[in-house]
Amino acid sequence: QVKGNGRNNFSFYESKMNDEVNRKVAINIRLHRALKEKTLEMYYQPLIDLNTQKIIGAEALMRWTDSELGFVPPDEFIAIAEKNNLIEQLGSFALNTAAEQAAQWQVITPLQIAVNFSSVQFRDCEKLLTEIQQVLLKTGLPANKLDVEVTESLLINQEGELFDMLKSLRNMGVELSIDDFGTGYSALSYLQKFSFTKLKIDRAFIMNLTKNKADQSLVTAIIAMAKALNLKVVAEGIEEDEQKQFLIDIDCEYGQGYLFSPPVTAKKFEALLHQQANSNSAFT
Ligand code: C2E
Ligand code: MG
Numbered sequence: 001q002v003k004g005n006g007r008n009n010f011s012f013y014e015s016k017m018n019d020e021v022n023r024k025v026a027i028n029i030r031l032h033r034a035l036k037e038k039t040l041e042m043y044y045q046p047l048i049d050l051n052t053q054k055i056i057g058a059e060a061l062m063r064w065t066d067s068e069l070g071f072v073p074p075d076e077f078i079a080i081a082e083k084n085n086l087i088e089q090l091g092s093f094a095l096n097t098a099a100e101q102a103a104q105w106q107v108i109t110p111l112q113i114a115v116n117f118s119s120v121q122f123r124d125c126e127k128l129l130t131e132i133q134q135v136l137l138k139t140g141l142p143a144n145k146l147d148v149e150v151t152e153s154l155l156i157n158q159e160g161e162l163f164d165m166l167k168s169l170r171n172m173g174v175e176l177s178i179d180d181f182g183t184g185y186s187a188l189s190y191l192q193k194f195s196f197t198k199l200k201i202d203r204a205f206i207m208n209l210t211k212n213k214a215d216q217s218l219v220t221a222i223i224a225m226a227k228a229l230n231l232k233v234v235a236e237g238i239e240e241d242e243q244k245q246f247l248i249d250i251d252c253e254y255g256q257g258y259l260f261s262p263p264v265t266a267k268k269f270e271a272l273l274h275q276q277a278n279s280n281s282a283f284t
């Protein structure tokens, strides 16, 4: 969009700002359409037991390729959906699709399905709790095979109602994960208070694990703390064998990352499950 040399800095930044606003507006409009036309998709990334290398679960991740905008990353469109009253519908789609899929996969192998929830979806705790109950009922997915992933941002400035809702989920048997651990700001005491079952160490700490001593200390400490609190630990974003080995050596039980598999379509994920059932390993 750069025109002749007559442009000054002001108009350059102004037009850049316009581009950003226009893109947000376009995403909002196209996302409404995508919901109507059912062009959103769920992909699934294997969750691995690091010691056995077996798939023990999947994280459901939303994918959207628009005919005009092309591929739009979820970080970008989720944020826009949160501001435009679309997140409840996106969240319902993710939960229903993933639970239905996971219920079918139980026949191949028992596995847990992790679904991401936006903090905005918890504005009406009662409604969300009812929806989760109904989806479990409808799909027949056992409650302990559903893992609700939330981020620390949910816990800021929230008290009674949220506490009760998360407690109800736990009482039903649903598992609760804290996602992107280490990137938020809340006090660690929430880990106890809210009865989480799992902690997912953010990719940012895994990325330089083999080179950065500070990250090694942090990750080692997080794992020790998690164990002391009876929390399962998942390392996100494992890309290299050396990272995996380091994590095994410090007793990290679970992992996720491109080293094993990127998020894939339901069909491809199912093929991995069959491969594992037939040959004992999904990755050889
Ligand atoms: P997240 O929940 O922390 O998901 C993990 C992200 O890390 C995913 O990005 C995944 O594709 C990526 N990832 C996994 N392994 C590796 C690796 O080895 N290397 C690298 N570089 N990346 C890896 P994705 O799919 O782009 O999703 C980004 C974020 O968007 C998610 O972060 C989550 O916060 C949000 N999101 C995705 N789907 C949904 C959804 O259905 N509902 C909600 N509320 N949020 C979603
Ligand atoms: Mg997640």
Ligand code: MG
Binding pocket: 179, 180, 200, 202, 203, 236
């Ligand atoms: Mg994460």
Ligand code: MG
Binding pocket: 179, 180
């Ligand atoms: Mg994230």
